Amino acid sequence: MGRPRDSRVDEAILAATRSLLAESGYAGLTVDAVAERARIGKAAIYRRYATKQEMVFAAAVHSVDLPPPPDTGSLLGDLTVLVQEIVDHVTTPVAAAAIPGLLADIRSSPELAARFRDAFVTVQQAGLAELLGRAVARGELPSSPDVDLVHALVAGPVFATVYLQNRSPDGLAERLGRIVAAALTGV
Template identity: 75%
Template sequence: MARPRDTRVDEAILTATRELLAEAGYAGLTMDAVAERARIGKAAIYRRHATKQEMVFSAAVHGADLPDPPDTGSLRGDLVALVREIVDHLTNPAAAAAIPGLMGDLSSSPELAARFQDILVTRQQLGIEHLLDRAVARGELRTAPDVSLVHALVSGPVFAVIYVQNRSPEGLPEQLGTVIHAALAASSQNA
């Protein structure tokens, strides 16, 4: 019965946030700047996002959903493709600026931490589960290993290379995918 939210405003907010994240970084991102860039009022932002953190999260993490990695026909190929997707996600300028910044605020906000985890962990783990099941079906692995460990093995090093070592992720998918494949294959035999 009342006026519905304008979806163009939703988009304008998220777009402006992404642009400013890329330009000024997480610390340099201002709610007023987002409002001005999006040509909207601050109230329109706070009607949609309770805090700056939630807005950044929605703009840079949520929505940038990882598509399910394709079945490449081999475990090694699947792992390379998976790493490539994570690298692509984390090298997006907005996400690259937002994710480390958000991590600092997670401890203060359990609600945000939960959503953060859901998007960055739970959904990715589903994809990993499928990937491992396919490898078992193919006979490449005897039993599916612990999903959480594989997730950590895949996403952790990408994170480390990009955010901690601050190195280019070029060649990383091939390299990391191969190593993890070797580790899983070896573990499977010893199991």
């Protein structure tokens, strides 16, 4: 009962958070600044999110509903597309700013860590599982391998390139797709 939440406020918060993430980065992001830019009160933010981290999570990882990777006809093609999707997502200014900060902060919040995994890792793994199932159906793979391992093999190098080496992931998708496909098919 009572007055319902104003959905324009929800959107204003997320939009302000995203634009400030892109401008100031994760460390420079302030709840007061978000409230000011969104032209709302801080209470409206804390009514929705218990902490700054949850707000950033909602703004940056919200619905990473990356659509199921299209069937390209081959494991190699499917993997390349999936890696490229991860690369595209990770190089978004908002995600690029938010993800390292979130990865750091979730280590002191198991609850948020679980939600991050659900929204980020699990979604990627779902696409991956479908892709691998197709490869098995095609006869390219004898049986579907450990999804956790393959996911680490696919997402890990992207993260290492972008966040550890601090290099551009240009051309990474094809090279990584080829390598992972080769490793899986054992050829």
